[in-house]
Amino acid sequence: MxxxxxxxxxxxxxxxxxxxxxxxxxxxxxxxxxxxxxxxxxxxxxxxxxxxxxxxxxxxxxxxxxxxxxxxxxxxxxxxxxxxxxxxxxxxxxxxxxxxxxxxxxxxxxxxxxxxxxxxxxxxxxxxxxxxxxxxxxxxxxxxxxxxxxxxxxxxxxxxxxxxxxxxxxxxxxxxxxxxxxxxxxxRARWPGLRRDVDTAEDLVAAAALGVGVRTARVLCDGPDPDIPGTAECSPTACHRGRGYVMIDR
The missing domain is CATH 3.90.550.10 (Spore Coat Polysaccharide Biosynthesis Protein SpsA; Chain A)
Known part of the structure; x- marks a missing residue:
C-alpha cells in the first residue's frame, strides 16, 4: 500500500x-x-x-x-x-x-x-x-x-x-x-524483539534467547523454569548489560 x-x-x-x-x-x-x-x-x-x-x-x-x-x-x-x-x-x-x-x-x-x-x-x-x-x-x-x-x-x-x-x-x-x-x-524480517510477545513458556524461552530487559531478566534469574536459557546458573553477574537491556547468558 x-x-x-x-x-x-x-x-x-x-x-x-x-x-x-x-x-x-x-x-x-x-x-x-x-x-x-x-x-x-x-x-x-x-x-x-x-x-x-x-x-x-x-x-x-x-x-x-x-x-x-x-x-x-x-x-x-x-x-x-x-x-x-x-x-x-x-x-x-x-x-x-x-x-x-x-x-x-x-x-x-x-x-x-x-x-x-x-x-x-x-x-x-x-x-x-x-x-x-x-x-x-x-x-x-x-x-x-x-x-x-x-x-x-x-x-x-x-x-x-x-x-x-x-x-x-x-x-x-x-x-x-x-x-x-x-x-x-x-x-517479518525486522524488529524480532518487538514482535515477540509472551503467552506461554515456549514464548518466554524464545524471548530470553533474544535478550530481555533488566526487570524480566531478574525474574528469570529467580524463576522456577530451568529450561529457560541461563536461568539454572543465573546470578547477579551472569547477566550482562547492553544498551539498557540484559541478555541472559546461555
Whole structure:
C-alpha cells in the first residue's frame, strides 16, 4: 500500500503510548510451570521492561489501563500514567481498555497527534526497534507491526482522531489491515524483539534467547523454569548489560 502522507520523523513528544493489562489474578494463565507469585512478578516485570523500551524510543507519554491496583502502581513506578479500567467484564476487555486509554489521552493531551497501542508483554523489545517502527509508520494514518506468528498485532500506530475500534485478539493483524492499517515489514524480517510477545513458556524461552530487559531478566534469574536459557546458573553477574537491556547468558 503506498504511503498516504509525506514522509517525516515521528513527533514522539505528541504521541501517547497505551498498554492494557488484565488483573494479575487472570494474566498469563497459559504460562505453565510458574507458580502464582512468580507469574505475577513476571507479568509486572515484562510491563516495566516494555514501558522502558517505549520511553527509550522517545515517547514521554505512556498510559497503562488496568483494573489491578498493583499493575497501576507498577506503571507509576516505571514512569507511566495508570488508568483504572472501568469497563472490565463487559465484553471485549482488551479493546475496551485500549479505548479507555485513547479517550484519556485525548482529554489530557490537547496536543496529541498519534497513539501507539502496544502489547504489554514485550520484554525483548528495545527502544531502537520501537523508534524504527515509528519512523516506518510515520507516512501512514494507521500502521501495524504483526507479532512473530504473523496473525496477531504487537503494535498499532494511528492518528489520534481515528475512531475505529482496535481489533486486538484472534486474527487482529488481518482485522487491522481490513480497517486500513498498513502492515510494516510484512515479511517479518525486522524488529524480532518487538514482535515477540509472551503467552506461554515456549514464548518466554524464545524471548530470553533474544535478550530481555533488566526487570524480566531478574525474574528469570529467580524463576522456577530451568529450561529457560541461563536461568539454572543465573546470578547477579551472569547477566550482562547492553544498551539498557540484559541478555541472559546461555
Amino acid at each position: 503506498p504511503a498516504d502522507r509525506p514522509d517525516h520523523r515521528p513527533a514522539t513528544d505528541h504521541t501517547a503510548a497505551i498498554l492494557a493489562v488484565k488483573s494479575l489474578a487472570d494474566a498469563k494463565s497459559r504460562l505453565t510451570g510458574w507458580d502464582d507469585h512468580n507469574r505475577r512478578a513476571l507479568v509486572t516485570a515484562m510491563l516495566a521492561d516494555t514501558i522502558a523500551a517505549i520511553r527509550a524510543a522517545g515517547c514521554p507519554h505512556v498510559w497503562v489501563v488496568s483494573p489491578d491496583p498493583v499493575v497501576l502502581r507498577e506503571a507509576a513506578d516505571s514512569g507511566a500514567t495508570g488508568i483504572a479500567e472501568t469497563l472490565t467484564g463487559t465484553g471485549d476487555g482488551l479493546n475496551l481498555a485500549m479505548a479507555e486509554g485513547i479517550g484519556a489521552a485525548r482529554r489530557r493531551l490537547p496536543e496529541l497527534r498519534r497513539v501507539l497501542l502496544v502489547q504489554a508483554d514485550l520484554p525483548a523489545a528495545t527502544g531502537k526497534q520501537i523508534l524504527e517502527a515509528l519512523v516506518a509508520a510515520a507516512p501512514h494514518r494507521q500502521a501495524l507491526v504483526a507479532d512473530v506468528r504473523g496473525d496477531g498485532t504487537a503494535m498499532l500506530v494511528r492518528d489520534a482522531h481515528i475512531g475505529t475500534p482496535t481489533r486486538f485478539g484472534p486474527d487482529s493483524a488481518a482485522l487491522h489491515r481490513r480497517d486500513g492499517a498498513t502492515e510494516l515489514d510484512p515479511g
